[in-house]
Amino acid sequence: MAYFDLSGQTAVVTGAATGIGEAIARRLAGAGATVAVADIHFEGAERVAASIAAEHDGRAFAVALDVTDPASANAAVAAVLARTGRIDIWVNNAGIAGKAAPLWEQTDEDWHRVMRVNLDGVFYCSRAVITHMRERKYGRIVNIASIAGKEGNPNMTAYSASKAAVIAFTKSLAKEVALDGICVNSVAPAVVRTQILEQLTPEQIDYMTQRIPMRRTGTPEEIAAVVHYLASPDCSFVTGQCHDASGGRATY
Numbered sequence: 001m002a003y004f005d006l007s008g009q010t011a012v013v014t015g016a017a018t019g020i021g022e023a024i025a026r027r028l029a030g031a032g033a034t035v036a037v038a039d040i041h042f043e044g045a046e047r048v049a050a051s052i053a054a055e056h057d058g059r060a061f062a063v064a065l066d067v068t069d070p071a072s073a074n075a076a077v078a079a080v081l082a083r084t085g086r087i088d089i090w091v092n093n094a095g096i097a098g099k100a101a102p103l104w105e106q107t108d109e110d111w112h113r114v115m116r117v118n119l120d121g122v123f124y125c126s127r128a129v130i131t132h133m134r135e136r137k138y139g140r141i142v143n144i145a146s147i148a149g150k151e152g153n154p155n156m157t158a159y160s161a162s163k164a165a166v167i168a169f170t171k172s173l174a175k176e177v178a179l180d181g182i183c184v185n186s187v188a189p190a191v192v193r194t195q196i197l198e199q200l201t202p203e204q205i206d207y208m209t210q211r212i213p214m215r216r217t218g219t220p221e222e223i224a225a226v227v228h229y230l231a232s233p234d235c236s237f238v239t240g241q242c243h244d245a246s247g248g249r250a251t252y
């Protein structure tokens, strides 16, 4: 018997054209799921989907998705349902770091850009898929938050606030659908080596790494391993939680 088996299931991973999202998509496909690689960067999504499909019997396809646009979120759900007829797993992973700078240097647009992707995106996508999951009485939603949402990183006010909001959103939604067979959890990674770090200064990355007791960055695959459990049927009595993948940085 295979544990955390996802055979026959459909998973949607947002922001999966690279980084943590790509690793999650690969992991879920490896566990048997058909994976929709959803991203605003469609060419990247197509490249990742083709590579996963080649490795896993064609069980991946690309979907164009801008999480900041509610119509795009609804269209992505419709496109996936037209293709596979079901969505068992939705991973809200798309996110941006924003500008690394103190509050007094952040413009209105800097703030809203981060909120639109990191927070509005989770709202639009979760709302778009929740009716389908409630009708089927089954679903797993996993939101990628950040340790910044628990600890607050200086020079990242918008990012930290958006991720704290994602953690709270997760707790609220989990309670709303607790009787519908749907589990909603979040994951709070510490620093992981992906392209998102290009938005930050070396000093900012150093600050964050120094605070990790393991004194190293995480890998996308280590985050994907946590998501895999939370996305599986084996995660059946765990909901509303924030699971740290932070090398010990936060222990609460």
Ligand SMILES: NC(=O)c1ccc[n+]([C@@H]2O[C@H](COP(=O)([O-])OP(=O)(O)OC[C@H]3O[C@@H](n4cnc5c(N)ncnc54)[C@H](O)[C@@H]3O)[C@@H](O)[C@H]2O)c1
Residues within 6 Å of the ligand: 014, 015, 016, 017, 018, 019, 020, 021, 038, 039, 040, 041, 044, 065, 066, 067, 068, 093, 094, 095, 096, 097, 117, 144, 145, 146, 147, 188, 189, 190, 191, 192, 193, 194, 195, 196, 197
């Ligand atoms: N890398 C880290 O250190 C770290 C730490 C904690 C949390 N996270 C979170 O993990 C998630 C993934 O981060 P990553 O490091 O892989 O980032 P990344 O920059 O490597 O990848 C992010 C992906 O999201 C996509 N994206 C951006 N805006 C989008 C939009 N509007 N609609 C759809 N897709 C969009 C990008 O095209 C890209 O493919 C993010 O939510 C991030 O906040 C990352």
